[in-house]
Amino acid sequence: MAATSPSPASGSIVAEDLAKTYGGNVRAVDGISFEVRPGEIFGFLGPNGAGKTTTVSILTAGLGATSGRAFVDGLDVVRHPLAVKRRIGIVFQEMTSDGDLTGRENIELAAHLYGVPRAEVRSRCEALMARMQIGEAADRLAKTYSGGMRRRLELAAGIVHAPSILFLDEPTLGLDPQGRAGFWKFVEELRHEHRMTVFVTTHYLEEADGMCERIAIIDHGKIVAHGTPGELKDRLGGDIVTVQPTAPSPALEALLRSLPGATSVQGLDGSYRVKSPSGEKLVPALVEACVHGGIGLASVSVKRPSLDEVFLEFTGREFREDEGASATDRAVMLSRVRDQLGRRR
Protein backbone atom coordinates (compact mmCIF):
# COMPACT_ATOMS: atom_id res chain seq x y z
CA MET A 1 0.00 0.00 0.00
CA ALA A 2 2.96 2.32 0.43
CA ALA A 3 2.89 5.05 -2.13
CA THR A 4 6.11 6.96 -2.61
CA SER A 5 5.33 8.89 -5.75
CA PRO A 6 7.68 11.89 -5.90
CA SER A 7 4.94 14.22 -7.18
CA PRO A 8 1.53 13.17 -5.88
CA ALA A 9 -1.38 13.98 -8.18
CA SER A 10 -3.71 16.86 -7.47
CA GLY A 11 -6.81 15.68 -5.68
CA SER A 12 -4.90 12.86 -4.05
CA ILE A 13 -3.84 12.19 -0.47
CA VAL A 14 -0.57 10.41 0.18
CA ALA A 15 0.79 9.33 3.55
CA GLU A 16 4.31 7.97 3.71
CA ASP A 17 5.38 6.13 6.84
CA LEU A 18 3.45 8.62 8.93
CA ALA A 19 3.92 8.42 12.70
CA LYS A 20 2.80 10.45 15.68
CA THR A 21 4.08 9.84 19.17
CA TYR A 22 2.75 11.60 22.25
CA GLY A 23 4.95 12.01 25.28
CA GLY A 24 7.75 9.97 23.81
CA ASN A 25 6.02 6.61 24.21
CA VAL A 26 2.37 6.72 23.13
CA ARG A 27 2.36 5.93 19.42
CA ALA A 28 -1.03 7.16 18.26
CA VAL A 29 -0.08 6.62 14.61
CA ASP A 30 2.60 4.05 13.94
CA GLY A 31 4.20 4.34 10.52
CA ILE A 32 1.19 4.24 8.22
CA SER A 33 1.35 4.58 4.43
CA PHE A 34 -1.55 4.85 2.01
CA GLU A 35 -2.75 6.69 -1.04
CA VAL A 36 -6.19 8.09 -1.74
CA ARG A 37 -6.85 8.51 -5.45
CA PRO A 38 -8.39 11.66 -6.90
CA GLY A 39 -12.18 11.58 -6.85
CA GLU A 40 -12.64 8.50 -4.67
CA ILE A 41 -14.34 8.06 -1.32
CA PHE A 42 -11.82 6.50 1.01
CA GLY A 43 -12.90 5.09 4.35
CA PHE A 44 -10.62 5.04 7.37
CA LEU A 45 -12.06 2.64 9.93
CA GLY A 46 -11.01 1.81 13.42
CA PRO A 47 -12.19 1.76 17.03
CA ASN A 48 -11.86 4.68 19.42
CA GLY A 49 -8.25 5.63 20.00
CA ALA A 50 -7.05 3.71 16.92
CA GLY A 51 -5.42 6.83 15.43
CA LYS A 52 -8.09 7.99 12.98
CA THR A 53 -8.51 11.54 14.25
CA THR A 54 -4.78 11.95 14.74
CA THR A 55 -4.26 10.96 11.10
CA VAL A 56 -6.91 13.43 9.93
CA SER A 57 -5.33 16.17 12.06
CA ILE A 58 -1.94 15.57 10.44
CA LEU A 59 -3.36 15.47 6.91
CA THR A 60 -5.28 18.72 7.45
CA ALA A 61 -2.20 20.58 8.75
CA GLY A 62 -3.59 20.82 12.28
CA LEU A 63 -1.01 18.56 13.90
CA GLY A 64 2.64 17.92 13.18
CA ALA A 65 3.75 14.34 12.53
CA THR A 66 6.62 12.91 14.55
CA SER A 67 8.01 11.35 11.39
CA GLY A 68 7.00 10.54 7.83
CA ARG A 69 5.49 12.75 5.16
CA ALA A 70 2.03 13.62 3.98
CA PHE A 71 0.88 15.20 0.72
CA VAL A 72 -2.58 16.60 0.14
CA ASP A 73 -3.62 17.75 -3.32
CA GLY A 74 0.03 17.40 -4.32
CA LEU A 75 1.30 19.65 -1.51
CA ASP A 76 3.47 18.76 1.47
CA VAL A 77 1.28 19.52 4.52
CA VAL A 78 4.26 20.61 6.63
CA ARG A 79 5.79 22.94 4.07
CA HIS A 80 2.56 24.43 2.73
CA PRO A 81 -0.03 24.33 5.55
CA LEU A 82 -1.99 27.42 4.44
CA ALA A 83 -2.12 26.29 0.79
CA VAL A 84 -3.34 22.88 1.93
CA LYS A 85 -6.02 24.49 4.11
CA ARG A 86 -7.23 26.52 1.11
CA ARG A 87 -7.76 23.37 -0.95
CA ILE A 88 -9.48 21.16 1.58
CA GLY A 89 -12.77 21.17 3.44
CA ILE A 90 -13.23 19.61 6.87
CA VAL A 91 -16.23 18.40 8.80
CA PHE A 92 -15.20 17.57 12.34
CA GLN A 93 -16.81 14.98 14.57
CA GLU A 94 -17.82 17.66 17.07
CA MET A 95 -19.97 20.70 16.31
CA THR A 96 -17.70 23.59 15.41
CA SER A 97 -20.13 26.13 14.01
CA ASP A 98 -20.82 29.18 16.16
CA GLY A 99 -24.12 28.72 17.96
CA ASP A 100 -24.44 32.47 18.51
CA LEU A 101 -24.41 33.16 14.78
CA THR A 102 -27.20 32.28 12.36
CA GLY A 103 -26.75 29.49 9.85
CA ARG A 104 -26.27 32.06 7.10
CA GLU A 105 -23.68 33.99 9.11
CA ASN A 106 -21.75 30.79 9.83
CA ILE A 107 -21.54 29.85 6.16
CA GLU A 108 -20.70 33.41 5.10
CA LEU A 109 -17.92 33.56 7.69
CA ALA A 110 -16.45 30.33 6.29
CA ALA A 111 -16.74 31.69 2.75
CA HIS A 112 -14.78 34.83 3.66
CA LEU A 113 -12.12 32.89 5.55
CA TYR A 114 -11.64 30.52 2.60
CA GLY A 115 -11.40 33.43 0.18
CA VAL A 116 -14.53 32.78 -1.89
CA PRO A 117 -14.84 35.71 -4.37
CA ARG A 118 -16.89 38.44 -2.66
CA ALA A 119 -19.40 38.60 -5.50
CA GLU A 120 -20.16 34.90 -5.11
CA VAL A 121 -20.46 34.69 -1.32
CA ARG A 122 -24.15 35.48 -1.09
CA SER A 123 -25.24 33.31 -4.03
CA ARG A 124 -23.13 30.33 -2.91
CA CYS A 125 -24.50 30.54 0.62
CA GLU A 126 -28.08 30.72 -0.63
CA ALA A 127 -27.56 27.74 -2.93
CA LEU A 128 -25.88 25.66 -0.24
CA MET A 129 -28.50 26.44 2.39
CA ALA A 130 -31.28 25.47 0.00
CA ARG A 131 -29.49 22.28 -0.92
CA MET A 132 -28.76 21.35 2.68
CA GLN A 133 -32.39 22.02 3.55
CA ILE A 134 -31.61 24.72 6.08
CA GLY A 135 -32.85 27.60 3.93
CA GLU A 136 -35.92 28.25 6.07
CA ALA A 137 -33.79 28.33 9.21
CA ALA A 138 -31.03 30.40 7.60
CA ASP A 139 -31.61 33.39 9.85
CA ARG A 140 -32.05 31.45 13.07
CA LEU A 141 -29.18 31.10 15.53
CA ALA A 142 -27.32 27.84 14.92
CA LYS A 143 -27.72 26.83 18.57
CA THR A 144 -31.45 26.37 17.92
CA TYR A 145 -30.85 23.82 15.12
CA SER A 146 -31.55 20.11 15.50
CA GLY A 147 -28.60 17.70 15.42
CA GLY A 148 -29.20 16.83 11.77
CA MET A 149 -29.49 20.48 10.71
CA ARG A 150 -26.34 21.34 12.62
CA ARG A 151 -24.48 18.52 10.83
CA ARG A 152 -25.67 19.79 7.45
CA LEU A 153 -24.58 23.28 8.47
CA GLU A 154 -21.13 21.88 9.31
CA LEU A 155 -20.99 20.28 5.87
CA ALA A 156 -22.08 23.50 4.15
CA ALA A 157 -19.39 25.48 5.98
CA GLY A 158 -16.83 22.84 5.01
CA ILE A 159 -17.57 22.90 1.28
CA VAL A 160 -18.56 26.52 0.62
CA HIS A 161 -15.23 27.09 -1.18
CA ALA A 162 -15.70 23.99 -3.39
CA PRO A 163 -12.60 22.18 -2.11
CA SER A 164 -10.95 19.50 -4.18
CA ILE A 165 -10.61 17.26 -1.11
CA LEU A 166 -13.11 16.84 1.71
CA PHE A 167 -12.19 15.35 5.09
CA LEU A 168 -15.06 13.96 7.13
CA ASP A 169 -14.10 12.93 10.66
CA GLU A 170 -16.92 10.80 12.08
CA PRO A 171 -19.39 13.12 10.32
CA THR A 172 -22.55 11.22 11.22
CA LEU A 173 -21.74 10.49 14.85
CA GLY A 174 -24.89 10.87 16.94
CA LEU A 175 -27.28 11.14 13.98
CA ASP A 176 -30.28 8.87 13.58
CA PRO A 177 -30.32 6.52 10.56
CA GLN A 178 -32.46 8.94 8.57
CA GLY A 179 -30.09 11.82 9.29
CA ARG A 180 -27.10 9.68 8.37
CA ALA A 181 -28.69 8.64 5.08
CA GLY A 182 -29.52 12.24 4.24
CA PHE A 183 -26.00 13.40 5.05
CA TRP A 184 -24.44 10.76 2.81
CA LYS A 185 -26.82 11.63 -0.01
CA PHE A 186 -25.47 15.20 0.00
CA VAL A 187 -21.87 14.00 0.11
CA GLU A 188 -22.41 11.62 -2.78
CA GLU A 189 -24.06 14.33 -4.90
CA LEU A 190 -21.29 16.81 -4.20
CA ARG A 191 -18.62 14.30 -5.05
CA HIS A 192 -20.20 13.53 -8.41
CA GLU A 193 -20.67 17.16 -9.30
CA HIS A 194 -17.26 18.46 -8.23
CA ARG A 195 -15.10 15.34 -8.63
CA MET A 196 -14.25 15.79 -4.98
CA THR A 197 -11.97 13.35 -3.16
CA VAL A 198 -13.53 12.32 0.14
CA PHE A 199 -11.57 10.95 3.10
CA VAL A 200 -13.92 9.72 5.80
CA THR A 201 -13.47 8.19 9.21
CA THR A 202 -16.52 6.48 10.59
CA HIS A 203 -17.75 4.15 13.28
CA TYR A 204 -20.59 2.93 11.15
CA LEU A 205 -19.30 -0.01 9.15
CA GLU A 206 -22.39 -0.29 6.97
CA GLU A 207 -21.83 3.34 5.93
CA ALA A 208 -18.28 2.54 4.90
CA ASP A 209 -19.45 -0.60 3.14
CA GLY A 210 -22.07 1.25 1.17
CA MET A 211 -20.26 4.52 0.46
CA CYS A 212 -16.52 3.90 0.25
CA GLU A 213 -14.71 2.71 -2.82
CA ARG A 214 -11.70 1.69 -0.77
CA ILE A 215 -11.12 1.22 2.92
CA ALA A 216 -8.21 1.05 5.33
CA ILE A 217 -8.64 -0.44 8.79
CA ILE A 218 -6.46 1.10 11.47
CA ASP A 219 -5.90 -0.45 14.88
CA HIS A 220 -3.40 0.63 17.54
CA GLY A 221 -1.99 3.17 15.09
CA LYS A 222 -1.24 0.63 12.34
CA ILE A 223 -3.11 -0.14 9.15
CA VAL A 224 -4.07 -3.80 9.48
CA ALA A 225 -6.00 -4.21 6.21
CA HIS A 226 -6.90 -2.21 3.14
CA GLY A 227 -8.72 -2.68 -0.13
CA THR A 228 -12.20 -2.34 -1.57
CA PRO A 229 -15.03 -3.53 0.70
CA GLY A 230 -15.51 -6.47 -1.69
CA GLU A 231 -11.83 -7.44 -1.58
CA LEU A 232 -11.76 -7.28 2.19
CA LYS A 233 -14.86 -9.43 2.52
CA ASP A 234 -13.52 -11.91 -0.04
CA ARG A 235 -10.45 -12.34 2.12
CA LEU A 236 -12.68 -13.84 4.80
CA GLY A 237 -13.14 -16.87 2.57
CA GLY A 238 -16.94 -16.98 2.63
CA ASP A 239 -19.66 -17.08 5.30
CA ILE A 240 -19.03 -17.07 9.02
CA VAL A 241 -20.85 -19.71 11.06
CA THR A 242 -20.80 -18.97 14.77
CA VAL A 243 -21.33 -21.95 17.05
CA GLN A 244 -22.13 -21.55 20.73
CA PRO A 245 -22.10 -24.83 22.75
CA THR A 246 -24.30 -25.24 25.85
CA ALA A 247 -21.18 -26.13 27.84
CA PRO A 248 -17.44 -25.95 27.10
CA SER A 249 -16.52 -28.95 24.97
CA PRO A 250 -12.89 -29.83 24.16
CA ALA A 251 -14.09 -32.10 21.36
CA LEU A 252 -16.07 -29.43 19.53
CA GLU A 253 -13.14 -27.66 17.87
CA ALA A 254 -11.79 -30.92 16.36
CA LEU A 255 -15.27 -31.85 15.23
CA LEU A 256 -15.75 -28.52 13.50
CA ARG A 257 -12.37 -28.77 11.77
CA SER A 258 -13.35 -32.18 10.37
CA LEU A 259 -16.51 -30.89 8.72
CA PRO A 260 -16.43 -30.81 4.92
CA GLY A 261 -16.61 -27.16 3.78
CA ALA A 262 -15.08 -25.71 6.95
CA THR A 263 -12.03 -23.76 5.81
CA SER A 264 -10.97 -22.48 9.23
CA VAL A 265 -12.07 -22.61 12.87
CA GLN A 266 -11.33 -19.93 15.47
CA GLY A 267 -12.25 -20.02 19.15
CA LEU A 268 -13.62 -16.80 20.62
CA ASP A 269 -14.90 -16.36 24.20
CA GLY A 270 -16.30 -19.91 24.45
CA SER A 271 -17.83 -19.89 20.97
CA TYR A 272 -16.32 -20.85 17.60
CA ARG A 273 -16.20 -19.02 14.27
CA VAL A 274 -16.17 -21.38 11.34
CA LYS A 275 -15.45 -20.04 7.85
CA SER A 276 -17.12 -21.76 4.96
CA PRO A 277 -17.81 -20.92 1.29
CA SER A 278 -21.45 -21.79 2.00
CA GLY A 279 -22.74 -21.41 5.54
CA GLU A 280 -26.20 -22.81 4.78
CA LYS A 281 -24.72 -26.09 3.52
CA LEU A 282 -22.37 -26.40 6.49
CA VAL A 283 -25.03 -25.98 9.20
CA PRO A 284 -27.00 -29.26 8.68
CA ALA A 285 -23.77 -31.29 8.71
CA LEU A 286 -22.56 -29.38 11.74
CA VAL A 287 -25.76 -29.98 13.73
CA GLU A 288 -25.84 -33.66 12.81
CA ALA A 289 -22.21 -34.14 13.82
CA CYS A 290 -22.83 -32.44 17.18
CA VAL A 291 -25.89 -34.63 17.88
CA HIS A 292 -23.87 -37.74 17.09
CA GLY A 293 -20.98 -36.52 19.22
CA GLY A 294 -23.25 -35.68 22.17
CA ILE A 295 -22.36 -31.99 22.13
CA GLY A 296 -25.20 -29.64 23.12
CA LEU A 297 -25.64 -26.49 21.05
CA ALA A 298 -26.97 -23.24 22.51
CA SER A 299 -27.02 -21.45 19.13
CA VAL A 300 -25.76 -21.58 15.56
CA SER A 301 -25.80 -18.49 13.34
CA VAL A 302 -24.69 -17.80 9.78
CA LYS A 303 -23.40 -14.40 8.71
CA ARG A 304 -22.64 -13.23 5.23
CA PRO A 305 -19.24 -11.54 4.97
CA SER A 306 -19.49 -8.02 6.33
CA LEU A 307 -17.05 -5.35 7.41
CA ASP A 308 -17.83 -6.28 11.02
CA GLU A 309 -16.43 -9.71 10.26
CA VAL A 310 -13.52 -8.17 8.39
CA PHE A 311 -12.75 -6.02 11.42
CA LEU A 312 -12.92 -9.00 13.73
CA GLU A 313 -10.72 -11.00 11.40
CA PHE A 314 -7.95 -8.42 11.30
CA THR A 315 -8.07 -7.01 14.82
CA GLY A 316 -9.31 -9.98 16.83
CA ARG A 317 -12.00 -7.78 18.36
CA GLU A 318 -15.63 -7.17 17.56
CA PHE A 319 -16.66 -3.81 16.20
CA ARG A 320 -20.08 -3.68 17.79
CA GLU A 321 -22.66 -1.56 16.15
CA ASP A 322 -23.95 -0.36 19.50
CA GLU A 323 -20.53 1.09 20.22
CA GLY A 324 -21.39 4.07 18.08
CA ALA A 325 -24.16 5.54 20.22
CA SER A 326 -22.42 5.13 23.55
CA ALA A 327 -19.12 6.16 22.03
CA THR A 328 -20.27 9.64 21.06
CA ASP A 329 -19.18 11.32 24.24
CA ARG A 330 -16.11 9.14 24.54
CA ALA A 331 -14.96 9.99 21.03
CA VAL A 332 -15.37 13.70 21.61
CA MET A 333 -13.64 13.44 24.97
CA LEU A 334 -10.78 11.42 23.50
CA SER A 335 -10.35 13.96 20.76
CA ARG A 336 -10.22 16.78 23.29
CA VAL A 337 -7.79 14.92 25.49
CA ARG A 338 -5.65 14.33 22.42
CA ASP A 339 -5.89 18.01 21.54
CA GLN A 340 -4.83 19.01 25.02
CA LEU A 341 -2.04 16.46 25.12
CA GLY A 342 -0.83 17.70 21.79
CA ARG A 343 -0.84 21.30 22.91
CA ARG A 344 1.11 20.54 26.06
CA ARG A 345 3.83 18.65 24.25
Place this chain on the structure above:
Amino acid sequence: MIRELGALTRRELLRLARNPQAIGTSLLLPILYLLLFGQALNFERLIPSNIPGFSPLAFVRGAPSYFSYFAAGMTGFVAVTATLFIGANVIFDRLFGILKRVSSTPATASSIFGARLLAGLIQPIGLAFLVLGLSVVLGDAGLSGLAITAPFSLLGWAEIVLAIVILSVMFASLFLAIGFSIEQPQSYFAVVNTINLPVLLTSAALFPWGTMPGWFRSLTSFNPITLAVTVLRENLFQGASAYYPFGPGIYLLGLLAWAAAVTSIAVLLARRALAPRR
Protein backbone atom coordinates in the same frame (compact mmCIF):
# COMPACT_ATOMS: atom_id res chain seq x y z
CA MET B 1 -5.58 39.05 5.64
CA ILE B 2 -7.70 42.22 5.70
CA ARG B 3 -10.72 40.25 4.55
CA GLU B 4 -10.22 37.56 7.19
CA LEU B 5 -9.76 40.28 9.79
CA GLY B 6 -12.99 41.97 8.70
CA ALA B 7 -15.01 38.74 8.70
CA LEU B 8 -13.74 37.64 12.10
CA THR B 9 -14.22 41.11 13.61
CA ARG B 10 -17.80 41.13 12.32
CA ARG B 11 -18.36 37.79 14.04
CA GLU B 12 -17.10 39.20 17.34
CA LEU B 13 -19.30 42.29 17.01
CA LEU B 14 -22.39 40.22 16.16
CA ARG B 15 -21.82 38.12 19.27
CA LEU B 16 -21.35 41.24 21.39
CA ALA B 17 -24.50 42.86 20.01
CA ARG B 18 -26.47 39.69 20.82
CA ASN B 19 -25.41 39.78 24.44
CA PRO B 20 -27.16 42.83 25.93
CA GLN B 21 -26.75 41.43 29.43
CA ALA B 22 -22.97 41.63 29.17
CA ILE B 23 -23.17 45.18 27.81
CA GLY B 24 -25.56 46.22 30.59
CA THR B 25 -23.36 44.73 33.30
CA SER B 26 -20.25 46.36 31.93
CA LEU B 27 -22.02 49.76 31.93
CA LEU B 28 -23.22 49.30 35.47
CA LEU B 29 -19.82 48.68 37.00
CA PRO B 30 -18.16 52.07 36.28
CA ILE B 31 -21.37 53.87 37.24
CA LEU B 32 -21.35 52.11 40.61
CA TYR B 33 -17.66 52.90 41.08
CA LEU B 34 -18.27 56.59 40.51
CA LEU B 35 -21.46 56.82 42.54
CA LEU B 36 -20.46 54.68 45.51
CA PHE B 37 -16.70 54.35 45.69
CA GLY B 38 -15.97 57.83 44.29
CA GLN B 39 -18.47 59.66 46.46
CA ALA B 40 -17.58 57.84 49.68
CA LEU B 41 -13.81 57.70 49.38
CA ASN B 42 -12.88 61.35 49.65
CA PHE B 43 -9.33 61.73 50.87
CA GLU B 44 -9.76 65.49 51.18
CA ARG B 45 -12.21 64.96 54.02
CA LEU B 46 -9.93 62.45 55.69
CA ILE B 47 -6.92 64.76 55.89
CA PRO B 48 -7.27 68.11 57.71
CA SER B 49 -6.41 70.95 55.38
CA ASN B 50 -4.97 73.19 58.13
CA ILE B 51 -1.75 71.19 58.56
CA PRO B 52 1.21 73.56 58.20
CA GLY B 53 3.03 73.00 54.90
CA PHE B 54 0.27 70.83 53.49
CA SER B 55 -0.68 71.69 49.93
CA PRO B 56 -3.95 70.21 48.69
CA LEU B 57 -2.86 70.76 45.07
CA ALA B 58 0.39 68.84 45.58
CA PHE B 59 -1.58 66.12 47.35
CA VAL B 60 -3.44 65.38 44.11
CA ARG B 61 -0.77 66.72 41.73
CA GLY B 62 -2.55 69.80 40.45
CA ALA B 63 -6.05 68.36 40.22
CA PRO B 64 -8.73 70.76 41.56
CA SER B 65 -10.10 68.07 43.90
CA TYR B 66 -9.52 64.50 44.91
CA PHE B 67 -12.59 63.39 42.92
CA SER B 68 -11.23 65.05 39.77
CA TYR B 69 -7.94 63.23 40.35
CA PHE B 70 -9.89 60.02 41.05
CA ALA B 71 -12.13 60.39 37.94
CA ALA B 72 -9.12 60.60 35.61
CA GLY B 73 -7.65 57.54 37.34
CA MET B 74 -10.95 55.70 37.21
CA THR B 75 -11.04 56.28 33.43
CA GLY B 76 -7.79 54.34 33.06
CA PHE B 77 -8.86 51.75 35.61
CA VAL B 78 -12.14 51.06 33.79
CA ALA B 79 -10.34 50.73 30.44
CA VAL B 80 -8.22 47.99 32.03
CA THR B 81 -11.00 46.12 33.84
CA ALA B 82 -13.12 46.09 30.65
CA THR B 83 -10.41 44.02 28.97
CA LEU B 84 -10.17 41.44 31.78
CA PHE B 85 -12.48 38.84 30.25
CA ILE B 86 -11.47 39.20 26.61
CA GLY B 87 -9.22 36.14 26.87
CA ALA B 88 -11.96 34.02 28.44
CA ASN B 89 -13.85 34.12 25.12
CA VAL B 90 -10.84 32.51 23.45
CA ILE B 91 -10.98 29.66 25.97
CA PHE B 92 -14.72 29.17 25.49
CA ASP B 93 -14.30 29.23 21.70
CA ARG B 94 -11.70 26.51 22.08
CA LEU B 95 -13.94 24.42 24.34
CA PHE B 96 -16.90 24.77 21.95
CA GLY B 97 -14.81 23.81 18.90
CA ILE B 98 -15.19 27.21 17.20
CA LEU B 99 -11.48 27.96 17.41
CA LYS B 100 -10.80 24.55 15.85
CA ARG B 101 -13.06 25.42 12.93
CA VAL B 102 -11.44 28.84 12.40
CA SER B 103 -7.92 27.39 12.75
CA SER B 104 -8.71 24.80 10.09
CA THR B 105 -9.28 27.56 7.52
CA PRO B 106 -6.48 29.55 5.86
CA ALA B 107 -7.10 32.44 8.33
CA THR B 108 -3.76 33.51 9.79
CA ALA B 109 -3.05 33.60 13.50
CA SER B 110 -2.52 37.36 13.23
CA SER B 111 -5.99 37.94 11.82
CA ILE B 112 -7.59 35.65 14.43
CA PHE B 113 -5.78 37.62 17.15
CA GLY B 114 -6.34 40.99 15.47
CA ALA B 115 -10.09 40.50 15.11
CA ARG B 116 -10.48 39.75 18.80
CA LEU B 117 -8.34 42.74 19.68
CA LEU B 118 -10.25 45.13 17.43
CA ALA B 119 -13.67 44.01 18.62
CA GLY B 120 -12.42 43.84 22.20
CA LEU B 121 -11.39 47.51 22.20
CA ILE B 122 -14.93 48.80 21.82
CA GLN B 123 -15.91 48.17 25.42
CA PRO B 124 -12.83 49.57 27.22
CA ILE B 125 -12.67 52.68 25.08
CA GLY B 126 -16.41 53.27 25.24
CA LEU B 127 -16.54 52.76 29.00
CA ALA B 128 -13.53 55.00 29.59
CA PHE B 129 -15.24 57.92 27.88
CA LEU B 130 -18.50 57.08 29.62
CA VAL B 131 -16.69 57.46 32.95
CA LEU B 132 -15.19 60.78 31.90
CA GLY B 133 -18.56 62.13 30.75
CA LEU B 134 -20.44 60.82 33.77
CA SER B 135 -17.87 62.32 36.13
CA VAL B 136 -18.49 65.75 34.65
CA VAL B 137 -22.26 65.25 34.90
CA LEU B 138 -21.96 64.29 38.59
CA GLY B 139 -20.21 67.58 39.29
CA ASP B 140 -22.96 69.47 37.45
CA ALA B 141 -25.51 67.60 39.57
CA GLY B 142 -24.02 68.95 42.78
CA LEU B 143 -22.17 65.79 43.77
CA SER B 144 -18.43 65.27 43.81
CA GLY B 145 -17.52 65.49 40.13
CA LEU B 146 -14.78 65.99 37.60
CA ALA B 147 -13.84 69.62 37.00
CA ILE B 148 -11.93 70.06 33.74
CA THR B 149 -9.93 73.18 34.44
CA ALA B 150 -7.61 73.17 31.40
CA PRO B 151 -8.74 75.16 28.35
CA PHE B 152 -9.88 73.06 25.39
CA SER B 153 -7.00 71.89 23.21
CA LEU B 154 -7.31 69.60 20.21
CA LEU B 155 -3.82 68.22 20.82
CA GLY B 156 -4.65 67.65 24.48
CA TRP B 157 -7.78 65.66 23.67
CA ALA B 158 -5.96 63.74 20.95
CA GLU B 159 -3.41 62.74 23.60
CA ILE B 160 -6.21 61.72 25.97
CA VAL B 161 -7.87 59.55 23.29
CA LEU B 162 -4.52 58.05 22.33
CA ALA B 163 -3.66 57.24 25.95
CA ILE B 164 -6.96 55.42 26.47
CA VAL B 165 -6.64 53.55 23.16
CA ILE B 166 -3.03 52.47 23.78
CA LEU B 167 -3.78 51.43 27.37
CA SER B 168 -6.73 49.36 26.14
CA VAL B 169 -4.68 47.77 23.35
CA MET B 170 -1.96 46.82 25.81
CA PHE B 171 -4.20 45.15 28.37
CA ALA B 172 -6.49 43.57 25.76
CA SER B 173 -3.37 42.04 24.16
CA LEU B 174 -2.11 40.86 27.53
CA PHE B 175 -5.36 39.12 28.46
CA LEU B 176 -5.80 37.71 24.94
CA ALA B 177 -2.31 36.20 25.19
CA ILE B 178 -3.28 34.58 28.47
CA GLY B 179 -6.48 33.27 26.86
CA PHE B 180 -4.56 31.72 23.99
CA SER B 181 -2.05 30.15 26.40
CA ILE B 182 -4.39 28.72 29.05
CA GLU B 183 -6.96 26.00 28.44
CA GLN B 184 -9.21 26.04 31.48
CA PRO B 185 -11.49 28.98 32.34
CA GLN B 186 -10.83 28.56 36.07
CA SER B 187 -7.08 28.91 35.56
CA TYR B 188 -7.63 31.94 33.35
CA PHE B 189 -9.68 33.79 35.96
CA ALA B 190 -7.15 32.93 38.67
CA VAL B 191 -4.25 34.26 36.59
CA VAL B 192 -6.11 37.38 35.52
CA ASN B 193 -7.11 38.25 39.07
CA THR B 194 -3.54 37.70 40.22
CA ILE B 195 -2.31 40.16 37.60
CA ASN B 196 -5.11 42.69 37.88
CA LEU B 197 -4.86 43.51 41.57
CA PRO B 198 -1.13 44.29 41.82
CA VAL B 199 -1.19 46.20 38.53
CA LEU B 200 -4.01 48.38 39.82
CA LEU B 201 -2.61 48.81 43.31
CA THR B 202 0.85 49.80 42.07
CA SER B 203 -0.61 52.50 39.85
CA ALA B 204 -1.45 56.11 40.65
CA ALA B 205 -4.96 55.64 39.31
CA LEU B 206 -6.89 55.88 42.56
CA PHE B 207 -4.52 56.70 45.44
CA PRO B 208 -3.55 60.32 45.96
CA TRP B 209 0.08 61.04 45.21
CA GLY B 210 0.46 62.84 48.53
CA THR B 211 -0.24 59.71 50.60
CA MET B 212 2.34 57.49 48.89
CA PRO B 213 5.77 56.76 50.40
CA GLY B 214 8.74 57.67 48.20
CA TRP B 215 9.58 54.14 47.11
CA PHE B 216 5.97 53.53 46.17
CA ARG B 217 5.91 56.70 44.05
CA SER B 218 8.93 55.38 42.13
CA LEU B 219 7.21 52.06 41.62
CA THR B 220 4.02 53.64 40.34
CA SER B 221 5.93 55.82 37.86
CA PHE B 222 6.56 52.86 35.56
CA ASN B 223 3.07 51.39 35.77
CA PRO B 224 1.27 51.67 32.40
CA ILE B 225 -1.99 52.75 34.08
CA THR B 226 -0.06 55.57 35.79
CA LEU B 227 1.44 56.63 32.45
CA ALA B 228 -2.00 56.75 30.82
CA VAL B 229 -3.78 58.61 33.62
CA THR B 230 -0.91 61.08 33.87
CA VAL B 231 -1.54 61.99 30.22
CA LEU B 232 -5.18 62.55 31.15
CA ARG B 233 -4.44 64.59 34.27
CA GLU B 234 -1.89 66.83 32.61
CA ASN B 235 -4.36 67.60 29.84
CA LEU B 236 -7.49 67.95 31.98
CA PHE B 237 -6.19 70.17 34.81
CA GLN B 238 -4.68 73.58 34.30
CA GLY B 239 -1.22 73.83 35.80
CA ALA B 240 -0.99 70.12 36.55
CA SER B 241 2.11 69.80 34.35
CA ALA B 242 4.06 71.69 37.02
CA TYR B 243 3.62 68.68 39.32
CA TYR B 244 5.01 66.15 36.82
CA PRO B 245 8.63 65.87 35.66
CA PHE B 246 7.69 65.33 32.00
CA GLY B 247 5.10 66.50 29.51
CA PRO B 248 2.26 64.19 28.40
CA GLY B 249 4.11 63.25 25.18
CA ILE B 250 6.84 61.47 27.16
CA TYR B 251 4.30 59.50 29.19
CA LEU B 252 2.52 58.63 25.96
CA LEU B 253 5.78 57.31 24.52
CA GLY B 254 6.38 55.22 27.63
CA LEU B 255 2.89 53.79 27.34
CA LEU B 256 3.45 53.09 23.66
CA ALA B 257 6.64 51.17 24.49
CA TRP B 258 4.72 49.06 27.01
CA ALA B 259 1.95 48.37 24.51
CA ALA B 260 4.38 47.52 21.69
CA ALA B 261 6.27 45.06 23.87
CA VAL B 262 3.17 43.38 25.33
CA THR B 263 1.32 43.21 21.99
CA SER B 264 4.34 41.72 20.21
CA ILE B 265 4.68 39.00 22.82
CA ALA B 266 0.92 38.40 22.72
CA VAL B 267 0.92 37.95 18.93
CA LEU B 268 3.81 35.49 19.23
CA LEU B 269 1.95 33.50 21.88
CA ALA B 270 -1.23 33.47 19.78
CA ARG B 271 0.74 32.27 16.75
CA ARG B 272 2.29 29.53 18.82
CA ALA B 273 -1.10 28.47 20.17
CA LEU B 274 -2.66 28.40 16.70
CA ALA B 275 0.25 26.75 14.88
CA PRO B 276 -0.04 23.05 13.98
CA ARG B 277 0.48 21.19 17.25
CA ARG B 278 3.72 19.27 17.68
